[in-house]
Amino acid sequence: MTPERSAFRAFVDETVAPRADEFERDERIPDDVYKAVGAHGWWGAVVPASAGGTGFDMRTLAALHEEIGRGCSSLRSLLTVHTMGAYALYRWGSAAAREQWLPDVVTGAARMAFCLTEPQAGSDATMVATTATPDGSDFVLDGVKRWITGGQVADLFLVFARTPRGPAAFLVDARNPGVSRSPISNVLGTRASMLAEVRLTGCRVPGTALVGAAGAGMLVATGALDLGRLSVAAGSCGIIDACLDATVAHTAGRVQGGGLLRDHQLVRAKVSDMLTDLYAARELVSRAARLKDAGDPETINATWVAKYHASTAAMRAATDAVQLHGALGCADGHPVNRYFRDAKVMEIIEGSTQIQQVTIAEHAYRRVPAANASGGAR
């Protein structure tokens, strides 16, 4: 275990995991936890040190998100969207926006949320209905964003909207009078991720709020979502690890049918599957992260594969963990109950399992001519 991962693990064991069920009941992450994460510089982990961040490489970033995910998927989700926003701001934000926001974003004093999803549009920037109408050097945004992680408490939104030149991303100050938000509560999983619906009504922003260029929204979204996908994949590894910890502890002490559960071969089969899935998922996440660090374009597909495997493996592990805990695993407030509900969310966010299958298969089919590619047979 690297020294960095040891530090992440110790933090989670001390500050996050013991309180995760409290966060879940309250449906919020308390300010002291936000500040504790900020004291370590982890809200700015993706931003280079030269720009005031912590500047982790991608493997270290993934280890951080795995360990946080092991303790609390809601906190990991908030870290995911903040990291995506911070990356987009650093990478494609205007000089004025970086100067205004980056110092507070890297410390977590300004909390970011990623506003792509709408009532009728998922993670596809080309399908958003929210409009950004140019008006002089400003843009006026109108539309509704839904299922926005951290939307209840965010100070800064990264909003995707249509412009006459195509999709674009904008930074929107939560204090803008054109912004209103409504909390979304009692969801299946990641209940403390403080979801909200964010409504933009005549929301005027300056031209310097544009992230990238008008028409570049697809590229900004793809870049940020790629990072978010790595984070969710890593967080899913954390869920598997937590399921494994809970399952071996429970089955090692529980007597059924005249013997310990751990001595039943069917129990051992499930535990061995969990451990194997954990190692495999970690390797896939590590591969995707290594490719990012190396600047290899293959990282895009590697991240899809890692997220697909890790999130579905987390669902398998959580299903087995609940099964092996019996009625206890179904009880409100038991951690494996939470892992089960959180794991299902991992199969949906940052590209559903089905979208991943379509995309990964598309990558595989690059090996043969496309039926409708005119250049294919030449």
Next chain:
Amino acid sequence: MSDDTRATIRQFICGRFPSVSISDTDDIFAIGVATSLFAMELVIFVENTFGFQVPNEELEMANFRSVEAIAALVARQSATVAGGTG
């Protein structure tokens, strides 16, 4: 823009789509070789191969649609760098 630049770009695209051959002016998105998700791979490739960060004003799909368009982007950025240091 140089033939070497075009060849490097063509080699990358054909390496990612081994069964396809394209001309330098083919719009790889329009003819169905690639989806828009491939654009991010192209951005990473260009930045790491040619050693510059694509500036915001150049961050548009039109600059990544063909070997010719990408080579033109590389040429513009090379000129900018040369002009900046000269």
